[in-house]
Amino acid sequence: MKLSLGLLEVSGFALAVNTADAMAKSASVKLVGIDTCKGGGWMTIKITGDVAAVDAALSTGAAFAVKHGGLIAKSLLARPDTQLMQQVVPSKTKVEQPALTPEPAEAQPIAQEAVSKTATDEVTPDQEGEPTVDFPDGKVTCNLCQDPLCPRQKGEPRSKCIHARGHA
The missing domain is CATH 3.30.70.1710 (BMC (bacterial microcompartment) domain)
Structure with missing residues (x-):
């Protein structure tokens, strides 16, 4: 064309x-x-x-x-x-050169002591039978129920709210 x-x-x-x-x-x-x-x-x-x-x-x-x-x-x-x-419309005579890519930094080995100390399979007595719930910094994302556990974001359909009617 x-x-x-x-x-x-x-x-x-x-x-x-x-x-x-x-x-x-x-x-x-x-x-x-x-x-x-x-x-x-x-x-x-x-x-x-x-x-x-x-x-x-x-x-x-x-x-x-x-x-x-x-x-x-x-x-x-x-x-x-x-x-x-x-x-x-003059043609471009300047040739565009490719952008320089930065060289990746060399990976440093991780000390084995640090890995062995953090990867423990021990269960402490206070963690055994009690379910824990992590609140996401107390930020409310649902403007309908104001529940921090609700996955619904503002502007999404009401049916995504955990407290919506018909969804029990």
Whole structure:
């Protein structure tokens, strides 16, 4: 699919930047650049993309520029010639180099004494028959029952609440 080219001319750099932002957010287009024109403080915003996206972005940009009193002209070239695209949209000559990956740190062996001391299978007398319940820092996640044990999060269906009707 061939790209289309959109040109929008506005007066002032600040308006050009804000208009380009609105255009880029409104449709799936690529912002090629913002160029200055000779005299008058006019700026040309260049975008590329498919025809419908560029047309939508140009309409958004033109409406934004009219609202701020700075629209000069707009133009859409649906399928411009490759020679024109080479002139208007310069190709990137800079080769992107891959990002450097940090080297992993060397693993240090774990002392056997530390492992043997922590891995004990002994049961203390106070742990034998009593079930223990760990409260998650007392944070209440369910706004219906205010029970810290309830797994329901705020915004989830009521049926996930442990105190919901029909779930006993």
